[in-house]
Amino acid sequence: MTKQPILGRSLAVVVALALGSTALLATAPSAQAAAPLQGTLIVSTSFGTGGNPGCSVVTDTGGAEQPAFTSNGATTARSMSSAATVEDADDAADDTSLTAAASGRVRATRAGASLATLSLTSSVSARVVAAQGTASECESRADVVVGTQAAFTLADPGWLTLRGSVQGGHLQTAVLSAQNTEGLGGFSAGGKREQTRVLFLPAGSYTLVLGHQVEAVTPSAAGAATTAASSGSVSVAFTAAGAATGPAAGKGGGFVRLDDAVACGSRSVAGALTRKAARLRTATFFVNGKRVKVIRKPRAGKEVLLRGLPTGGGVTVKVVLKPRKGRSAVVSRSYVACV
Structure with missing residues (x-):
């Protein structure tokens, strides 16, 4: 079985929701005027298997939670733990256990009619144990993703600063035009890394996508565990063009x-x-x-x-x-x- 890249599988959940958020901008102008940002926190775990056609996920408690949040300064948080079992119908001894856990916290603030700040902190982990290791006919995986999609407005042109830090796993950010979902900028960071991106944006409507994920796959040794764990954070800050960076000094x-x-x-x-x-x-x-x-x-x-x-x-x-x-x-x- 050819494995699908992690970004093509896990972060696709966040991106799909982000693209759908453009309709929110188009259909709810009064709500946008009241709240310069409307978003969704996404906490998701999922399991899958391939290889032998007889391999299947027989128990699966994975899923996703998607609470909404706005730029009212309140913190929205979710956590979830999930498990699954993969069995091979052609070999009763070929079974795999999978677990996953995810938690995320998001908070956004406003400045007048514009987004001011947004912060996301997340923790993700996954574990896979195959009874037969590499001899297993089932190629199983556990995917975990925490992210946000948010439709936001800027009343004035200015600078949007994206800062991210990740310990293991993978972190990705993107800013999209609300009119045609064109990618305007962002960054991708993996391993142990910090990243910053500054974008100049005209006044208007946009979509912000943040995603943090890990994946664990079938281990190499019989009965041994393959684990993946990561923590990450992203901060987003908007400063209107020409604005003072702080109070006068002296x-x-x-x-x-x-x-x-x-x-x-x-x-x-x-x-x-x-x-x-x-x-x-x-x-x-x-x-x-x-x-x-x-x-x-x-x-x-x-x-x-x-x-x-x-x-x-x-x-x-x-x-x-x-x-x-x-x-x-x-x-x-x-x-x-x-x-």
């Missing part, structure tokens, strides 16, 4: 407030001087280390607009504030790229 924040985001259309960002600015002699603005503007005799309430910001990368604005008396102070803020 002791000069009491003198000037920097905008929360770059205006990508005009390639500009603004800063507003506070009432304390009357104590200053100068306020010097830098963009990515280059001096771009000096305000002499700053006055409270004055808005400083920095135009012509560089393209092709992130931006860091730093303001050096020199008071009439005392030491200078600095405030800085960084922003993600617009495109």
Whole structure:
């Protein structure tokens, strides 16, 4: 028997559901407006056999659980354990026992009308024991998969960061266009590995697919166990184009407030001087280390607009504030790229 690759068999469960989720986007706009993400956690175990036509699975408690979740910040979790027995109708001594276990936890949050974060942690294991080992006429396997499929929306263009870590087994992620199920990016990782992928996505609707799986097959020695176990995690985070990477840093924040985001259309960002600015002699603005503007005799309430910001990368604005008396102070803020 030619074994089907694990990704063609186990992850297909997750992918099939993901492709079906495009209908959810098309038919439930009001629900999408209320929840920028609607998804399904998938916890699945399955067993199979081949080889001799007389081989069959005579007992099987495998199956799948598919609880729904949204971007409301609540954690959805499921666990399951399953077992199966394979027998050969032509040989009463040729029997195989199989077990599998899976657990997964998923949580998603929103930021306004967009997906903000999603995290998936999972644990999968499988075990196969054939009484006759390689002499068995039955080629049996136990498959375990934990994954998610999620239809999500982005109200603004921006950057989607996928980070994954796996210890054994196989981990796969994919982002699909909701309009035509075109693959836009993702990654595949196996063994003991970490992986990161960053995608720029226009505002719109998308489908996210995450899958983690292991497979155990007929062992090589009679009565010996073949085992496979793995733990994995995936995090997904969206940052709108031009958004600040965090709050302003530095002791000069009491003198000037920097905008929360770059205006990508005009390639500009603004800063507003506070009432304390009357104590200053100068306020010097830098963009990515280059001096771009000096305000002499700053006055409270004055808005400083920095135009012509560089393209092709992130931006860091730093303001050096020199008071009439005392030491200078600095405030800085960084922003993600617009495109």
